[in-house]
């Protein structure tokens with residue numbers, strides 16, 4: 372607000388200058404004493420310059436603030452969005468919206484809004500002063516300019532459309548790049564560089580064309596207005612000259628009028644230039660606003676994150692009652708699934724690939740919602756809980772054992788709140804030893820401070836899997852979910868992992884998805900899935916004649 376007020380003051384200061392000039396000329400012609408006025412004029416120039424600099428800085432600061440707030444809100448929106456909503460966007464495109472589009476909006480604010488505002492003040496002030504000087508001349512000017520403006524407005528709509536297209540293409544480019552970087556090994560292994568480059572070039576060209584079209588239209592705007600205003604100026608000069616010659620007008624008035632008229636030229640050209648930038652900024656703002664449709668799965672703000680308020684050692688139960696769920700609303704990934712698990716102990720979910728095992732975990736984590744049926748944890752329907760609170764009861768080791776770029780220590784302590792971060796290095800190392808990484812950690816030159824690489828890819832698949840397990844062992848929760856925790860492990864390490872899981876299951880409910888005999892044999896109860904349906908459930912003795920189970924165990928041992 373202060374910035375805008377300052378701009379206003381700057382405009383007023385600038386506007387008094389021609390008036391002083393007029394007084395000056397009048398005085399020269401009448402009296403010849405002008406020293407004081409010259410000083411006043413010089414003073415006004417200096418004050419005007421200082422105010423200009425200050426107001427420009429303050430307005431830039433406002434635009435930076437807006438850009439920061441937009442980026443923060445996009446970040447928050449992405450973090451609280453349900454997975455299903457996120458999957459409707461390509462991640463690269465979201466990145467572009469958060470970076471490139473917010474930059475466009477910032478530019479709009481720092482350039483065009485400032486211009487629009489000062490033009491409004493200059494314009495109105497100038498018009499009033501010109502009105503007091505000569506009404507006829509003003510009328511001539513205004514008519515000429517309005518005609519030109521009407522033509523320009525049609526161009527502005529085109530700029531907006533072109534910019535939206537260009538920014539969309541930038542998003543596409545970012546998404547394509549992200550796709551390539553995420554699978555760079557596959558791209559190279561299949562010699563697909565040329566194909567990928569063609570794709571990239573297509574979106575780059577699209578952005579270029581959109582940008583160029585907006586630039587072409589934008590380039591038309593200022594000269595058109597300048598031509599109109601300068602034309603008007605010439606007419607004023609002509610008419611004014613005649614009137615001065617006839618003695619109907621003072622020469623001082625004409626000079627002041629012409630000065631004000633030139634004051635109008637630049638801001639007016641600027642005004643329409645600013646309107647063009649405004650269209651571009653609005654296009655960016657639209658793309659940012661579109662991320663609102665991500666929605667939020669949170670029912671309360673995620674800042675208020677306290678210690679979890681569940682009882683770690685109370686017995687725990689998980690129940691699925693006639694649960695049906697689908698990813699694409701066409702094919703059911705699981706169909707009318709019913710089972711009941713009671714902790715503490717190990718519950719194994721077995722079944723062929725694609726049977727819907729990971730889907731059970733996605734449902735438990737509220738990564739997706741069932742189309743029908745109920746899921747109860749400790750007797751309460753999980754859909755009645757805030758996903759944020761609910762997930763803190765669960766510790767997940769996902770199928771592809773994801774780690775985050777950073778050090779081993781950061782990964783082991785990931786997501787812990789300050790009060791839980793007290794784990795000393797001995798506990799971290801102990802968890803690694805239990806997961807079969809004792810040798811590994813003792814040989815690392817930087818120990819726990821070694822970096823794991825993007826998505827943990829500086830580690831082998833089996834190492835990654837065991838770090839993920841160690842992270843779970845360090846995380847206190849009543850329920851643990853393991854999706855194929857030993858799929859990349861050799862027999863010896865698998866034995867260690869099975870042992871760690873058995874220890875964990877003494878006090879907690881551990882749900883393990885596995886094809887491995889060692890883990891299946893440790894299970895207190897088993898759910899056999901086949902084609903999205905339950906093909907049997909209960910203790911292993913009761914299921915010994917189940918084909919799927921027998922095949923699962925044979926296939927692995």
Ligand SMILES: Nc1ncnc2c1ncn2[C@@H]1O[C@H](COP(=O)(O)OP(=O)(O)OP(=O)(O)O)[C@@H](O)[C@H]1O
Pocket residue numbers: 698699704722723724725726727728729730731770
């Ligand atoms: N994100 C997804 N979008 C669409 N369909 C999916 C998605 N994830 C899984 N599916 C489909 O849902 C079905 C069940 O998948 P799920 O991942 O639960 O199988 P799974 O039993 O864990 O298999 P695997 O042993 O290979 O991990 C499969 O037919 C799969 O193609």
Ligand SMILES: [Mg+2]
Pocket residue numbers: 728729730770854
């Ligand atoms: Mg799976």
